Amino acid sequence: xxxxxxxxxxxxxxxxxxxxxxxxxxxxxxxxxxxxxxxxxxxxxxxxxxxxxxxxxxxxxxxxxxxxxxxxxxxxxxxxxxxxxxxxxxxxxxxxxxxxxxxxxxxxxxxxxxxxxxxxxxxxxxxxxxxxxxxxxxxxxxxx
Numbered sequence: 803x804x805x806x807x808x809x810x811x812x813x814x815x816x817x818x819x820x821x822x823x824x825x826x827x828x829x830x831x832x833x834x835x836x837x838x839x840x841x842x843x844x845x846x847x848x849x850x851x852x853x854x855x856x857x858x859x860x861x862x863x864x865x866x867x868x869x870x871x872x873x874x875x876x877x878x879x880x881x882x883x884x885x886x887x888x889x890x891x892x893x894x895x896x897x898x899x900x901x902x903x904x905x906x907x908x909x910x911x912x913x914x915x916x917x918x919x920x921x922x923x924x925x926x927x928x929x930x931x932x933x934x935x936x937x938x939x940x941x942x943x944x945x946x
Contacts, residue, residue: 829896829903830938833857836914841873844887844917845930851917856933859942862911864891864903869923871913871933878908888923889913890934906941914938 836857844851844858860871861878869889872878877885893900915933922929 826941827898827902828938828940829893829898830914830936833914833937841871841885841887845873845885848917848919848931852919852931854917855914855937856917857912857914857938858887858933859910859912860886862909862913862939863907864889864900865907867923870929871911875908875910883929886929887917888921888929888932888934889936890915890921890932891936891939895935895937896939903939906939910942912938912940912942 833855836855837851838857839851841858841860844856858871860873861875863870863872863878869891870878870883870886871889872882872886874885876882891900891903893903896903913933913936915936915938917931918934919931921932921934923932
């Protein structure tokens, strides 16, 4: 009897935790044919992915003329552009607003889009290319 009672309590607590967790926003749509690649692969072998749909994870930032996905948070914060790719983000195409996307700044996100070697962003900084258009943005971690 006590075993059933403990199982019931554990089940209740587990379901309460699941209900209490807010859903992470998933902007855009999943492309099942996107190649799963690392940002390192895109930086080192950009021409091999040129024109292809890719799915990549990195540190995210949306800002005026500086939308980027970087290898890590340090590269993002210190603007080590060689460790980043630019992003061609159209919030309307993702079904959201620029402000909602900016709430993901400095977080690790999964991004899908078409990789283009010649896409250097607005300022043409030393980046290996970019995703343009971005078709999906999904946070990989909960906010701090």
